Amino acid sequence: MxxxxxxxxxxxxxxxxxxxxxxxxxxxxxxxxxxxxxxxxxxxxxxxxxxxxDITAHHMVGLTGPPGSGKSSLSAALLRTWRVSGRTVGVLAVDPSSHRTGGALLGDRIRMLQASHDDGVFIRSLASRGELGGLSAEVWPMSIVMLAAFDVVLVETVGIGQSEIDVSQLADSTCYVVQPASGDTIQFLKSGIMEVPHVFAVNKADLGAVAERTTRELKSAIPRMPDGDWALPVVLVSAATGRGIQELAAHFDAHHAFLSAQGTLAAQRRVHQAMWIMKRLAEEFGSFGIERLGGTRSLTEQLTRTGASPFALHEELRQLLISAYSKPV
Amino acid sequence: MSAKKKESTWLMRTYSGHSSAQKSNELYRTNLSKGQTGLSVAFDLPTQTGYDADHALAHGEVGKVGVPISNVADMDALFDQIPLDKMNTSMTINATAAWMLSLYVAVAERHKVDPKLLKGTTQNDIIKEYLSRGTYIFPPAPSIRLLTDVIAYTYKNIPDWNPTNICSYHLQEAGATPVQEMAYAIATGLAVLDATKAKIAAEDIPTVVGRISFFVNAGIRFIEEMCKMRGFTQLWDDLMLTRYGVTDSKLRRFRYGVQVNSLGLTEAQPENNVQRIVIEMLSVVLSKDARARAVQLPAWNEALGLPRPWDQQWALRIQQVIALETDLLEYDDIFNGAPVVAAKVSELIAGAQAELERIEQMGGMVAAVENGYVKRELVRSHMERLRAIERGDLKIVGLNCFKETAESPLTAGADTIMKPELSAERDQIARLQAFRASRNRADAESALTGLVDAARSGENIMPASIRAAHAGVTTGEWGDTLRKVFGEYRAPTGIDISSKAPGIKEREAVIQDRVRKTGDELGRPLKLLVGKPGLDGHSNGAEQIAVKARDVGFEVVYDGIRLTPGQIATTAHEEGVHLIGLSVLSGSHMELVEEILRELKARGIEQTPMVVGGIIPSDDTPKLKAQGIAAVYTPKDADMNVIMGDMVDIVRRSNNLAPFGAV
Structure with a gap:
């Protein structure tokens, strides 16, 4: 024993x-x-x-995109760029898991590492555990631990799903990786299905003309932003040749600076906390429980109010529901 | 004796090499004196992956699975008193093939032997390294370039050399069906020829086609295997005519050597392997029209550890009995006109053509390897084979049926396998360092500059490598220089296959339940790290464990081959795994386990239980357990459900939960 x-x-x-x-x-x-x-x-x-x-100087970046778009290689290239600039990096890599058995295959971490001993990098792989294309409830608090310990946190997931919490409801800045010559992204954008990320990266620039055409098409499909808003960049990158990687990293920094200057960084993170708490509550008590507490909107307001500890509030709400449910019918 | 004129026999070889160039040379000369007619050199893993014996990654691997060759002096010692102009030498070498051939040429030149007279083979098939054997270094594009450089060089300068020996052997070991074996080997051949075409004059293509040879596997289903060889022969002949316009039928001949199947050899009742080996050999010699040009047989006790000289002699004697005592070589092809054989051959060819078509559509073999397709197909076939053994549908005597046995006098007692010399690594390092100190440094450095220039400019790598060999450059320097220019590569692991096992089998369902329950009790799903430390690239076992563990509900972290002990410990730490499973087939398990335990301790996670699987001699099991290894699995442990159940209980015990017991 x-x-x-x-x-x-x-x-x-x-x-x-x-x-x-x-x-x-x-x-x-x-x-x-x-x-x-x-x-x-x-x-x-x-x-x-x-x-x-105070971890507002640290930055959480979400990287998502369809299978085959080359997210892992792009993550590896970004990681090297960040390490060269002296920043420490935490990575949460989310892989799909089987619905039937819960089993999952996680990998690709070694691909990300140049040196075998680099204390400035920490990688944890996670199974999505039944959240199709989305993130399990553990990811948000894990990303907070990472954010407290590392300068940059990269959350890598498959696809922007239609589940309640996806990576854009977790990260400060979300990057969507586009596979050249796949029209899906542009169709999704036009039809409004897609939650608009903060940066588009068209990967595999080494494919040449195809990648350039996709970049042009994407640029023209992006909704016009009002002045003063974040202007959505489209970057042509190649994980294979390193092209555009520094530029991509610079866009992340610019977005972080933009959020900080606007004063919205902290508020956005509080919203993300609220989403997580609601997810936990919904897990435990179902949507009926959420309704009982006043519904999503009112609960979000309650949870994002400055000052209150969301975790204390979570516990309070749990107890409220537990006592409500344990009353004899 | 029959008065009939006999066909000449095939080349008889035994794959061998160990400890040092001197020791291997003694072994070769002994084998030649016993009637062996060619040499087949096994190199150690540092040599195969371009590291010197004193590199950190080489620790524990020097002289283990073959001979260490660090420089021209080692190569010279390896062939001491063996006349190179008369010998036929096969080298199992791939990523560093251009380098080993350069050393061989340099030794010939040292002894005033004209390189034009050299005969032999460099395996030089990098594609199957990505799929099965794992001793690749560089990404596919520069690797194919090195491969075709050897071809373009040898057909002009060493005309009797077989520059590449395209291997379906390792594909069968990785689980390939006969159709897959045919399709993938031939697709590799086409990829190699297409890439070579760009480097040579059009009128030389038939000559180059005539130099391409194959290295195939022969399994226990010997009728089908014989038909496979006839299918290979017909398909290759046809493609060489239609695709490359080779009109001389001699040049279209499918020339091949064989090592018979190791996958089907058992550790249980290993004496039965002798009849398996004999039967498997028949499939490649019976049909005259598709007969092997060279045969290597494994030793009967290969699954137990390193074979002794006597075990190797037995393997050679099997060949001699078939070639010299039987009437096999007195007849023309005995299957021509047999309708059953013809039908089977057509069926195999049709299957292979369909698969070839699929690969063409993906852009050829290199693309199908890079996108993971071929590897996934192999992992799937292998998984199906193992499941058939588990179910008992595929019978293996001694393993899943007729397991009872009297005690074997062959495996009782000490010294039933060969022990690698413990001083091999230390001695090799000492020789290497003395060599480096004695050479002319300026010469070596300028030769390395020449190598960089050749690598960058795209000129043939061989002349610069031969100059480097003469100048005393070492294997590690050659490898490092090209690593800097070309970069390194990690191949797809292929384990991301969907498991579509129809209906959950009862025992698997029991284990799934145990995995889930244990995860609930421990608060989170069970997480397993499958690690392949060291330079050994034989990943089939690790892949199958990873897939099976996923199927019973583990979250499995697997990052492929060639990890350092530090990387494995860091992964275990960062990933928070409940259990570590290591796979080692190279014989360096003692050193690697010790180092990993040290690295785990440095991170404060030495309490994480660890199991080891691979070719582990039974003497080492208690030693590993004394070090704290929870369980040791060898090829005898063929029932993966048992292994899975066992692993769950190991996690439970290490967390103070009562074990469930046998599945």
Whole structure:
């Protein structure tokens, strides 16, 4: 029999994460993944400690796109660019998992790494666990741990799904990777199905004319933004040759600066927290529970109000519902 | 004795090499004195992947699966007292084929042997390395360029050399069906010829076609395998005529060598492997029209560890009995006109043509390898084979039926396998360092500059490599220089196949349930890291474990081959896995496990349980367990459900949960 494992102390973990201690990050990610009630309680405590620290200088980037668009290679190229500029990077790579068995194959991490020992990079792969194209409830708090410990956090997922939370409802800046000569993206944009990301990257510039034509078409399909709004860039990149990668990274920085200057960065992150709390509540109590608490809109307002700890509020709402449900009918 | 004139026999070889050039040379000379008619050189993994013996990645691998050749002095020692102008030498070498051939040429020149007289083969088939064997270095484009450089050089300068030996052998080991074997090998041949065409004069194409040879596998379904060889012969002949306009039928001949199947050899009751080997060999010698030109037989106890000289002698004697005692070589083809054979051959050809068509549509073999298609198809076939063994539909005597056995006098007692010399690595490093100190540094450096220029300019890599060989450049320097110019590559793992097992089988369902329950008890789904440390690229086992574990509900992290102990420990740490499974087939499991344990400890996660699978001699199992390894799996453990059930219980025990017990 192995040694009995102790529950980690949230305060100690938060302090470790602040020091960028890799073992604390690893232990925190395990805790946030843990569905047992005691783990949930400690996870909430840890998250409230972390979101109260000032991590607005750190940046969370979401990278998404259809299978085959070359997201992994592009992530690898971005990661190198960030490392060369001296920034530390945390990566959350989300892969699909089987609905039937829950099993999943996760990989591609070694492809991202140049050196075998680089303490400035931390990669965790996650299975999507039944959330088609979307993200499981664990991803948001995990990304917060990463954000507290690393300068840049990259969340890589397959497709912008139509599930409740996708990567654009998680990251500060979302990049959609486009496969040249696939008309889908442009069709989606035109029909308004697609949630508009902040940056488009047309990958595989090395394909030549096809990639350039897709870039032109995409540019013309993008909705016009009012003055003062973020003007959506379309960047032609090649993970294979390195073309456009620095430019892409610069667009992410510019978007981060834009959000900070507008004062919307913190507010946007609070909305993302609210989405996560609602997802957790919906998981536990169903949509009926959400209605019972006043519905999505009112709940979002309640949850994003400045000052209140969303995690304390989460616990409060849970207790409210538990007592409501446990009343005799 | 019959008065009839006999056909000449095929070349008889034994794949061998170990410890050092000197030791291997002794072995070669012994084998030649016993009637072996050619040499087949096995190189160690650092040599195959372009590292010197003193490189960190080479640790534990030097002299293990073959001979270490670091420079021209090693190559010279390997062929000491063996006349190069008379010998036929086959080298199992791929990513560094141009380099090994350059060293061989340099040794010939040192001994005033005209390179034009050299005879032999460089395996030099990089495609199957991406699919099965794993000793590739560079991305596909520069790799194909090196491959075709060897062809373009040898057909002019070493006309009797077989510059590439396209391998379907390893594809069968990776699970290929006969149709897949035919299709993928021939598609590789076409890709190689298409790439070579650009480098040579049009009128030389028939000559080059005539130099292409193949290395195939022969499995236990020997009628089908014999038909496969006839199919290969007909299909190749046809394509060489229609696609490249080769009118001389001699040049269109499908020339091939064989190593019979290792996949079907069992660790259980290993003596039965002898009859398997004999039967498999029949499939490539019975049909005169499709007879092998060279045959290598594995040793009966290969699945147990390194064969001893006596085991290798037995393999050679099998060939000699068939060639010399039987009347096989007195007849013309005995299958011509047989309708059953003709029908089977047509069926195989039709299947292969359909698959070839699919590959053409993807843009050829290189594209189909880069996009992961071929690898996925192989992983799927292999998975189906293993499932058939599990179900008992595919019978393997001693493994899934008739398992009872009296104690074997052949495997009892000590020294039943060969122990690699423990001092091999240390001695090789000492020789290498002495060599580096003694050479003219300026010469070596200028030769390396010449190599960089050739690599960049696109001129043939061979002349610059031969100059480098004479100048005392080492294998690691040659590899590093080209790595800098060409970059490195990681091939698709192929494990991202969908599992469409029709209906969940009972035992698998039991394990799925156990995986889920254990995940619930531990708060999150069970996460497994499948790691392949070291330079060994034989990934079939690791891939099948990864796919099976996914199918029973594990979240599986698998990143392919050639990981350092540090990378494996970092992955385990960052991914928060519940269990680590290592796969090692090169014999360096003791060193690698020790290093990984040290790296895990440095990260504070040494409590993560670890299991090891591969070719692990039974003597090493208790040693590994003493180091803290929870379980050791060898080819004997063919039931993957048992392994999965076992792994769940290992996770449970390490987390203070009561084990479920046998599935």
């Amino acid at each position: 192995g040694p009995r494992r102790e529950w980690p102390e949230p305060a100690a973990l938060a302090a470790g994460i602040g020091r960028r201690d890799r073992s604390s990050v690893a232990a925190a990610l395990n805790l946030l993944d843990d569905r047992r009630p005691e783990a949930r309680r400690r996870a909430s405590e840890l998250c409230s400690l972390l979101v109260h620290g």
